[in-house]
Amino acid sequence: MAEVLVFVDHVDGVVRKPTLELLTLARRVGEPVAVALGAGAGATAGVLGEHGAVRVLVDEAPEYGEFLVVPKVDALRAACEAVSPVAVLVVSSAEGKEVAARLALRTGSGLLTDVVDVEAGEGGVVVTQSVFAASFTTRSRVVRGGAVVTVKPNSASVEPVAAAGEVVALEVSFSQGASGTRVTGREARESTGRPELTEAAIVVSGGRGVNGAENFALIEALADSLGAAVGASRAAVDAGWYPHSAQVGQTGKSVSPQLYIASGISGAIQHRAGMQTSKTIVAINKDAEAPIFDLVDYGVVGDLFQVVPQLTDEIKARKG
Amino acid sequence: MSLRIVVCVKYVPDATGDRRFSDDLTVDREDVDGLLSELDEYAVEQALRIAEGAGDAEVTVLTVGPEDARDALRKALSMGADRAVHVEDESVHGSDVMGTSLVVARAVEKAGFDLVVAGMASTDGGGGVVPALLAERLGVAQVTLLSEVSVEGGVVRGRRDGDVASEWLEASLPAVVSVTDQSGEARYPSFKGIMAAKKKPVVSWDLDDLGVEAGEVGLGGAFTRVVSVAERPARTVGTVVTDEGEGGRQVAEFLAGRKFI
Numbered sequence: 363m364a365e366v367l368v369f370v371d372h373v374d375g376v377v378r379k380p381t382l383e384l385l386t387l388a389r390r391v392g393e394p395v396a397v398a399l400g401a402g403a404g405a406t407a408g409v410l411g412e413h414g415a416v417r418v419l420v421d422e423a424p425e426y427g428e429f430l431v432v433p434k435v436d437a438l439r440a441a442c443e444a445v446s447p448v449a450v451l452v453v454s455s456a457e458g459k460e461v462a463a464r465l466a467l468r469t470g471s472g473l474l475t476d477v478v479d480v481e482a483g484e485g486g487v488v489v490t491q492s493v494f495a496a497s498f499t500t501r502s503r504v505v506r507g508g509a510v511v512t513v514k515p516n517s518a519s520v521e522p523v524a525a526a527g528e529v530v531a532l533e534v535s536f537s538q539g540a541s542g543t544r545v546t547g548r549e550a551r552e553s554t555g556r557p558e559l560t561e562a563a564i565v566v567s568g569g570r571g572v573n574g575a576e577n578f579a580l581i582e583a584l585a586d587s588l589g590a591a592v593g594a595s596r597a598a599v600d601a602g603w604y605p606h607s608a609q610v611g612q613t614g615k616s617v618s619p620q621l622y623i624a625s626g627i628s629g630a631i632q633h634r635a636g637m638q639t640s641k642t643i644v645a646i647n648k649d650a651e652a653p654i655f656d657l658v659d660y661g662v663v664g665d666l667f668q669v670v671p672q673l674t675d676e677i678k679a680r681k682g
Numbered sequence: 683m684s685l686r687i688v689v690c691v692k693y694v695p696d697a698t699g700d701r702r703f704s705d706d707l708t709v710d711r712e713d714v715d716g717l718l719s720e721l722d723e724y725a726v727e728q729a730l731r732i733a734e735g736a737g738d739a740e741v742t743v744l745t746v747g748p749e750d751a752r753d754a755l756r757k758a759l760s761m762g763a764d765r766a767v768h769v770e771d772e773s774v775h776g777s778d779v780m781g782t783s784l785v786v787a788r789a790v791e792k793a794g795f796d797l798v799v800a801g802m803a804s805t806d807g808g809g810g811v812v813p814a815l816l817a818e819r820l821g822v823a824q825v826t827l828l829s830e831v832s833v834e835g836g837v838v839r840g841r842r843d844g845d846v847a848s849e850w851l852e853a854s855l856p857a858v859v860s861v862t863d864q865s866g867e868a869r870y871p872s873f874k875g876i877m878a879a880k881k882k883p884v885v886s887w888d889l890d891d892l893g894v895e896a897g898e899v900g901l902g903g904a905f906t907r908v909v910s911v912a913e914r915p916a917r918t919v920g921t922v923v924t925d926e927g928e929g930g931r932q933v934a935e936f937l938a939g940r941k942f943i
């Protein structure tokens with residue numbers, strides 16, 4: 363059976379959820395072979411095997427952490443030569459897309475980014491993308507060379523399927539450009555104790571209407587009552603009320619949760635670009651004309667300072 | 683020696699207007715209002731700041747796009763760039779990212795560069811991959827997605843805020859840099875700048891000038907093809923209520939109905 367390469371996104375050996383979603387999609391096209399790089403890479407094999415990876419190609423060289431992007435491209439190139447995959451799947455993160463693009467160029471493959479669905483077609487994979495702030499859905503395929511596809515988080519479910527997950531060492535010789543960009547410092551983002559924004563099943567966001575950093579406590583309390591991640595509009599981030607890492611939208615994170623609750627957010631096109639594919643959308647806004655109401659499954663025209671605390675209390679009461 | 687900076691900018695359909703596809707399933711760039719991609723204003727801004735810091739520097743803005751893309755160049759010139767390059771060729775129409783990056787890379791080479799500055803992504807749905815592809819094609823360092831950037835003594839340094847960590851990066855020139863919308867507000871063109879821009883040189887190149895074959899780009903040269911386009915069905919209009927003291931509890935009831943509580 364044809365093999366599909368899945369590039370593993372992990373932090374010190376802990377596999378991040380979008381990679382497990384890639385394995386679900388990969389199985390539609392062929393047998394998944396995972397590639398895990400850097401410190402802790404070997405430790406990913408257990409969980410990858412439980413989700414269908416037949417083999418895990420591993421290289422723990424320090425270069426992956428010391429230099430930007432290129433060493434990973436070198437490794438995937440080596441993996442492509444070893445495996446001759448029908449497609450390479452990568453998580454659509456900022457770095458994932460850069461790695462994928464350079465790999466596609468080197469291997470003479472077609473590149474498809476920000477994909478939300480992958481199927482097997484007659485002449486190779488067929489992918490679905492969502493464009494222009496999700497107002498159009500396009501289907502595309504590769505017409506020349508192999509396929510390198512980056513897939514957005516939350517595009518597929520995680521499905522446990524037992525496979526061998528056999529660890530195989532990957533031989534990589536680094537290219538001349540591999541050490542071109544040195545990482546001279548790294549500061550891990552502080553954990554909020556809440557789910558990761560792009561992976562969360564529920565996202566609760568606040569915008570300019572929240573009117574102050576201290577008031578974000580209301581948004582956080584609602585999020586915590588639902589076990590949700592906290593997001594923010596760019597207006598709230600630019601005002602310094604919430605960190606940029608929580609920004610949802612075109613220049614922030616793209617989210618696609620089961621439930622998105624927007625409070626004090628007008629719903630500008632650039633914000634919608636990052637949340638429009640959420641399954642259920644709820645908004646609280648005091649302006650009945652706010653464009654966010656065009657998207658909602660349920661909306662309340664009202665003052666968030668009244669509605670949000672009442673909602674939080676009611677959820678807590680119902681959960682007991 | 684003078685620091686040669688090339689800023690790559692894109693002319694894009696206005697996001698607040700009606701964006702659509704043409705009959706050949708490419709993005710309609712003819713019959714819609716366009717402008718300099720807002721995210722490339724940040725690239726122009728950082729290039730100008732780097733040039734000001736270096737003293738002896740020349741900033742060239744470069745675009746690959748249709749005739750109207752000149753508007754994007756004018757805007758960048760009026761912000762303060764020194765000269766502009768417009769690559770225009772019928773054959774480029776319908777290129778995928780491989781074709782676009784090829785043409786941009788050849789043009790950057792022909793213009794001559796020590797530093798290439800790009801935006802984080804095109805606002806018309808670009809994947810934010812052209813800068814990485816430029817670095818690969820030009821064989822120089824990639825220092826991308828910077829929220830802070832500086833150039834000193836032939837070394838570019840910057841901070842990249844990633845998914846799980848912030849990283850501090852460093853590379854020797856020549857290099858390709860891309861900057862995010864966190865890198866610093868872009869300046870508005872002054873009246874003087876707008877007047878001066880009218881006298882600045884804009885050169886036009888086509889594929890022949892760049893030694894690129896028509897077959898390497900456009901729909902024919904593309905590695906990928908859009909096979910169908912569908913307008914996303916409008917979301918079914920939900921319920922919108924006005925809060926009369928029970929709004930929070932009403933939302934809770936809705937959430938319970940959908941099994942979120």
Ligand SMILES: Cc1cc2nc3c(=O)[nH]c(=O)nc-3n(C[C@H](O)[C@H](O)[C@H](O)COP(=O)(O)OP(=O)(O)OC[C@H]3O[C@@H](n4cnc5c(N)ncnc54)[C@H](O)[C@@H]3O)c2cc1C
Nearest residue numbers: 569570571595596597611612613614626628632648649666
């Ligand atoms: C290139 C580019 C990229 C961008 N990228 C992003 C992005 O990634 N993410 C993003 O979010 N934006 C982005 N923007 C900005 C975007 O255009 C909007 O400016 C922004 O989303 C507005 O944020 P907001 O809805 O919080 O603020 P506003 O538009 O000011 O809306 C605030 C809303 O709060 C309501 N409100 C006020 N007080 C209350 C109250 N007490 N109770 C209830 N409601 C209240 C108001 O009625 C209003 O509707 C981008 C813009 C550009 C040009």
Ligand SMILES: Nc1ncnc2c1ncn2[C@@H]1O[C@H](COP(=O)(O)O)[C@@H](O)[C@H]1O
Nearest residue numbers: 690746800801803804808809810811812
């Ligand atoms: N047609 C083009 N002409 C010049 N520069 C471009 C073009 N397309 C993309 N770029 C540059 O590459 C960046 C990222 O674009 P993209 O990969 O399309 O999201 C943009 O912000 C520009 O700096």
